[in-house]
Structures are given as structure tokens and as C-alpha cells.
Amino acid sequence: MLDKIKSLREEIETLQASNAEEVEQLRIKYLSKKGSVSLLMNDFRNVPAEQKREVGQAINELKTFATERINTLREALETADGDSAGIDLSRTASDLRLGTRHPLSIVREEILAIFSRLGFTVAEGPEIEDDWHVFSSLNFADDHPARDMQDTFFIRRNPDVLLRTHTSSVQSRTMEHTQPPIRIVCPGRVYRNEAISARAHCFFHQVEALYVDKNVSFADLKQTLLYFAREMFDSDTKIRLRPSYFPFTEPSAEMDISCNICGGKGCSFCKHTGWVEILGCGMVDPNVLEACGIDSKVYSGFALGMGVERITNLKYQIKDLRMFSENDVRFLEEFTAAH
Numbered sequence: 612m613l614d615k616i617k618s619l620r621e622e623i624e625t626l627q628a629s630n631a632e633e634v635e636q637l638r639i640k641y642l643s644k645k646g647s648v649s650l651l652m653n654d655f656r657n658v659p660a661e662q663k664r665e666v667g668q669a670i671n672e673l674k675t676f677a678t679e680r681i682n683t684l685r686e687a688l689e690t691a692d693g694d695s696a697g698i699d700l701s702r703t704a705s706d707l708r709l710g711t712r713h714p715l716s717i718v719r720e721e722i723l724a725i726f727s728r729l730g731f732t733v734a735e736g737p738e739i740e741d742d743w744h745v746f747s748s749l750n751f752a753d754d755h756p757a758r759d760m761q762d763t764f765f766i767r768r769n770p771d772v773l774l775r776t777h778t779s780s781v782q783s784r785t786m787e788h789t790q791p792p793i794r795i796v797c798p799g800r801v802y803r804n805e806a807i808s809a810r811a812h813c814f815f816h817q818v819e820a821l822y823v824d825k826n827v828s829f830a831d832l833k834q835t836l837l838y839f840a841r842e843m844f845d846s847d848t849k850i851r852l853r854p855s856y857f858p859f860t861e862p863s864a865e866m867d868i869s870c871n872i873c874g875g876k877g878c879s880f881c882k883h884t885g886w887v888e889i890l891g892c893g894m895v896d897p898n899v900l901e902a903c904g905i906d907s908k909v910y911s912g913f914a915l916g917m918g919v920e921r922i923t924n925l926k927y928q929i930k931d932l933r934m935f936s937e938n939d940v941r942f943l944e945e946f947t948a949a950h
């Protein structure tokens with residue numbers, strides 16, 4: 612019996628394998644239930660009692676030796692596989708799926724890029740704001756409806772801690788600590804207490820632009836708007852300005868562009884008018900300049916603010932605002948080719 616164990620050990624010592632399949636065959640041959648090492652156990656029954664201890668120990672050792680030897684063979688093959696020599700260069704690469712950029716990010720970056728070509732730099736401010744920066748410094752009357760709980764989210768019912776309702780708050784923050792010339796674009800998320808539907812959401816995104824310097828005129832505003840519209844949409848896009856009202860600008864206007872879907876001929880998107888509204892703008896009210904520590908006798912400025920969702924809708928005709936925040940991959944994947 613001990614001779615048999617010895618010769619099996621010698622045999623196992625010389626084992627070789629050139630692939631995983633062969634290693635597996637060896638494992639079956641020696642270590643499976645019917646393998647030669649396991650079969651030794653059958654003969655063990657016939658070993659005289661006084662030899663049982665010695666033989667039992669020898670069988671156990673052989674089993675450990677065989678297991679180790681086979682594992683070593685397997686490991687040696689696995690490491691060889693990892694070597695450059697073992698790499699199968701004809702194998703197809705694994706499918707690495709890249710994410711896509713969110714349509715709102717694509718459009719926001721495009722807006723910022725257009726303004727950066729005109730010398731505007733990006734400025735940002737906090738989403739949790741105070742009354743001064745969102746309302747008071749921007750010339751909102753004390754009884755302005757936006758200050759109402761119905762329209763603005765207040766935090767812990769404190770009238771001085773609120774979620775900004777527009778990015779115009781970044782205007783006052785910047786003017787407070789910078790003297791003109793100021794030329795900034797302010798992208799960011801804003802919040803309003805609205806019921807969520809296809810056409811309204813309780814949060815959305817805006818980009819604000821502000822230019823304050825000596826002799827800034829309405830003509831500068833108009834030319835900036837025309838440049839923006841033609842860069843953002845088609846190069847033959849027309850613009851028109853309609854008088855409007857905002858507390859922080861005087862005069863104020865809303866800008867329409869010729870409908871980029873029907874080219875101004877009239878379609879259901881532009882309600883057959885040929886025009887679609889895209890932003891609000893105006894000359895910074897002297898009260899705002901003064902509230903932020905800028906001398907309104909020396910400086911003037913223009914400001915404008917637009918909704919990123921609105922511009923994105925115009926570019927990509929997204930029917931339901933909720934699509935932007937649902938993170939449905941089928942929707943997001945449609946923008947793979949855009950950038």
C-alpha cells in the first residue's frame with residue numbers, strides 16, 4: 612500500500628498540462644470520486660489495524676500534494692494567459708457603454724459658449740438665498756406677489772431663507788463685490804412653488820447675463836441678443852422686442868425669435884404667429900445699481916434672463932417638461948449624437 616502511494620506521488624510530481632482542459636482532466640483522473648487518489652481509500656479498509664495510522668496519514672498527505680500540484684498547474688496557466696503572449700488579439704472588445712450628456716447640459720454649455728465669445732465670464736451663486744439678493748436688491752416692491760408663499764419656497768417658514776426663484780440674484784451678489792466693467796453669465800437651477808405638469812415644474816434652469824460699464828446702451832443689448840439668437844438657432848433668425856415689465860430693469864422687454872420650426876411661416880408650435888418668446892431683458896434699473904453699490908450716474912448696464920428648458924424645447928421639441936428630470940434612459944440616449 613505504501614509503495615502504491617509512493618509511486619502515485621512520483622507520477623503526480625511529473626504531471627504537466629498545456630491548457631485548462633488538461634488540468635481538469637488531471638483533476639478528474641486523480642482527485643474526483645473515482646480518481647486514483649480517492650480510490651486508495653477503498654483499499655484502506657483492508658490495511659491491517661497496526662498500519663492504519665501510518666497509511667492513513669500517507670494517503671492524506673498524497674491528497675494534499677495532488678491538490679496543490681494541480682492548483683499550481685492551473686495557476687501557472689492563468690498567469691501565462693495574462694502575459695501579452697497569451698492575449699487573444701482577435702477577440703472583440705467588451706461593450707463599454709458610454710453615458711450621454713443631459714440635453715439641458717448640452718444647451719446650457721452652448722449658451723455659455725456663445726456669451727463667452729462676447730467676453731462674458733461665468734458667475735455662480737447659491738440656490739438657498741436670502742430676501743435681499745432675490746428680491747429687495749432687485750427693486751421688488753414689498754408687496755410683490757413673488758414674495759408670497761404661493762410662489763416661493765421658504766425654508767422653515769423663515770421669510771429670509773428661501774430657494775432662489777431666478778438667477779438674477781447672482782447679479783446683485785456680483786455687483787456687491789465687483790466694480791464695473793462687469794460682464795457675466797450666470798447659469799443655475801431655480802425653484803418656484805408650482806404644481807408639476809407637462810408645462811410647469813417646481814424647479815428649472817436659467818441663464819442670466821449682465822453687462823455693466825460706462826455708456827452701455829439699449830443698442831448694445833439689442834445687438835447682443837441678435838448675435839445670441841443667430842448663434843443659438845439659424846443664422847437667419849429674426850428677433851423682435853416687445854415692451855414688458857420687470858422690477859429690476861427699466862425699460863424692460865421680452866424677446867421673440869422667428870419660429871425656428873416653421874421658419875416664421877406659422878405652425879402649431881408658434882400658435883400660427885411665426886414668433887416664439889425666448890427671454891426677458893432690459894436696462895438695469897438705476898435703483899438696482901445703487902442698491903449694490905454702483906454709481907448709476909457713471910455706469911449703466913443691461914441684463915437678460917432665459918429658461919434653459921425653454922431653449923431646449925425649441926431646439927429639440929420636447930413636449931413634456933417632466934422628461935428632463937425623470938432620467939429615463941430611452942429619452943437621454945436620444946442625445947448621444949448631439950455631442
Ligand code: DAH
Nearest residue numbers: 777779891892893914915916
Ligand atoms: N428673472 C426673470 C425671471 O425669472 C428673467 C429676467 C428678465 C432676467 C429680465 C433678467 C431680465 O435679467 O433683464 O423671469
